[in-house]
Amino acid sequence: MQAMKKSKLKLSREDKIYYAVCYTIIILLSLIVLYPMIYVVSASVSSGTALMAGEVWLFPKDITFLGYKTILQYKNVWIGYRNTIFYTVIGTFINVVMTLLCAYPLTRNNLMGRKQIMMLFTFTMLFSGGMIPNYILMKKLHLLNTVWVMIIPGALSVYNMIVTKTFIQSSIPEELLEASKIDGCDDIRYFFTILLPLSKAVIAVISLWYAVGHWNAYFNAFLYLTDKELYPLQIFLKEILIQSKVNSELMDPEVALAMQNLQLILKYGMIVISTLPIFCLYPFAQKYFVKGVMIGSVKG
Amino acid sequence: MKKTNKKWKRNLKRDWQLYLFLVLPLLYIVIFAYLPMGGLVMAFQDYKPRLGFLKSEWVGFDNFIKFIQSYNFKNVVGNTLILSLYSIVVTFPLPIIFALMINSIRNGKLAKITQTIVNLPHFISVTVLVGIIFQLFNARTGIYGIAYEAITGEYPKDLFASAANFRHFYVWSAVWQNFGWDSIIYTAALSSVDTSYHEAAQIDGATRLQRVRHIDFPCIIPTVIINLILRMGSIMSIGFEKVFLLQNSLNLKTSEIVSTYVYQVGLSASGTSDFSYATAIGCFNSVVNLILICSVNKIASKYSETSLW
Numbered sequence: 001m002q003a004m005k006k007s008k009l010k011l012s013r014e015d016k017i018y019y020a021v022c023y024t025i026i027i028l029l030s031l032i033v034l035y036p037m038i039y040v041v042s043a044s045v046s047s048g049t050a051l052m053a054g055e056v057w058l059f060p061k062d063i064t065f066l067g068y069k070t071i072l073q074y075k076n077v078w079i080g081y082r083n084t085i086f087y088t089v090i091g092t093f094i095n096v097v098m099t100l101l102c103a104y105p106l107t108r109n110n111l112m113g114r115k116q117i118m119m120l121f122t123f124t125m126l127f128s129g130g131m132i133p134n135y136i137l138m139k140k141l142h143l144l145n146t147v148w149v150m151i152i153p154g155a156l157s158v159y160n161m162i163v164t165k166t167f168i169q170s171s172i173p174e175e176l177l178e179a180s181k182i183d184g185c186d187d188i189r190y191f192f193t194i195l196l197p198l199s200k201a202v203i204a205v206i207s208l209w210y211a212v213g214h215w216n217a218y219f220n221a222f223l224y225l226t227d228k229e230l231y232p233l234q235i236f237l238k239e240i241l242i243q244s245k246v247n248s249e250l251m252d253p254e255v256a257l258a259m260q261n262l263q264l265i266l267k268y269g270m271i272v273i274s275t276l277p278i279f280c281l282y283p284f285a286q287k288y289f290v291k292g293v294m295i296g297s298v299k300g
Numbered sequence: 301m302k303k304t305n306k307k308w309k310r311n312l313k314r315d316w317q318l319y320l321f322l323v324l325p326l327l328y329i330v331i332f333a334y335l336p337m338g339g340l341v342m343a344f345q346d347y348k349p350r351l352g353f354l355k356s357e358w359v360g361f362d363n364f365i366k367f368i369q370s371y372n373f374k375n376v377v378g379n380t381l382i383l384s385l386y387s388i389v390v391t392f393p394l395p396i397i398f399a400l401m402i403n404s405i406r407n408g409k410l411a412k413i414t415q416t417i418v419n420l421p422h423f424i425s426v427t428v429l430v431g432i433i434f435q436l437f438n439a440r441t442g443i444y445g446i447a448y449e450a451i452t453g454e455y456p457k458d459l460f461a462s463a464a465n466f467r468h469f470y471v472w473s474a475v476w477q478n479f480g481w482d483s484i485i486y487t488a489a490l491s492s493v494d495t496s497y498h499e500a501a502q503i504d505g506a507t508r509l510q511r512v513r514h515i516d517f518p519c520i521i522p523t524v525i526i527n528l529i530l531r532m533g534s535i536m537s538i539g540f541e542k543v544f545l546l547q548n549s550l551n552l553k554t555s556e557i558v559s560t561y562v563y564q565v566g567l568s569a570s571g572t573s574d575f576s577y578a579t580a581i582g583c584f585n586s587v588v589n590l591i592l593i594c595s596v597n598k599i600a601s602k603y604s605e606t607s608l609w
Contacts, residue, residue: 129336
């Protein structure tokens, strides 16, 4: 930033070379990151024939929305979308409530046993029972193949709890608590009327993190769900993109001939529609994400 | 004894509302984090689901010994270590270099646009990321295959059929996805560099590169060291998800790591599942991890005020 003020200063030869190299690399890197994303979008709206003939390099060719039309007829995509939205909304809500419930008492220095409780939580970041004991637990709790297995086992992220706690400790002055105590405000009322409104920024940060986490999660669903009706979008994506399983319901004999090419653009289309919501959200949410990284980096 | 009891009672009376807040989170952590840890006793048993934890036969360290002596031990632990080290060597320095560069360019708008672009892929899910890799590098239908064919006139070999390629795909896709995001922490540290250093250096005739080398870089060294140490501490804890998705029968030689092997032994439908053995392998890995993180944190706290706890 400070360099901008000096921009009228004449540049030396070395500096000119340095900046030239810098700009080139930075622009090149952005293009490398951008290119696959643009290509995927272009491929998803091009015709399969043009794609196979190698006519699509950057911009779409023979624009067609056949791929998307087919995807929208695909029942599993709707099921996946419905479930993912449900898991994301309910899951994130529970996450945020749990995180605040946990973080607030732990910000209070004179709470007895605070250190021990904190240890209890942080230890779980370092050590865990692992895949098999977890699986057996879900089985014994009868959570396998229920909606709740997607929501409850990850109800609280200790990392996010620590971020929230750090935020409260560093940006909400303790005098506020003392003042409201003198006014006869108890802890519960203080939490709802003073702490919550002042914690909006960190609530935004953790909600976004949790929401993206739910949207992108496939591991729990993969281990604990076998009922197709409960599958989130990511599991269907895995079947279509990685195992190349395209459901026979798509194999309408009328389109059978065009099927090979259609399958190709269909996969590109799936990538786009599953990632689009996050990408639309991102430009508006960027500052919160970045802010979260900053708060998180203060401790550890 | 009586005194502390009294103190407890007084505190409980004063802070009961705060403890009320903690009831749900504590219940959660006990059930979903500590109960599975208790389940680790399986590793020392010949666990039979129908007998349960109480009646299954105790076998001591047999499962651990079996794993350490097995042919797969060297393979699986080796793969985990190699993949992890390769990842660190490549993915660790790049965000630092990128942050130094973006911090030194004079066009604020370009810097902002670039950062938005390079941060984006961080939010792509593993499934989609692996899907994109499979699509683009497909030897016939991907842009790689099409370009290769356009230039040489023949189709290339299938890149995914080779065990050697697995690691490159794993690491370089991680670079593509995360170098921008990982650089945020360094750009933040760089923004707090005192401008008077730069002004003084400019008066003395230092070039921009010299200033990056001797002012900017030393300022972020503490952040770099902490991050590196923490990365080293998690060397055995490579995540299951991406490796599993990139895995196929042809690249197992390099792609079978500890976590995927645990799944293979314990839960995969194709194998005859052996809960106790799989748990022992997972437990072995977790313990090694814990030791690594603790020792690494000791070093971290030696170098700076900030450490994990």
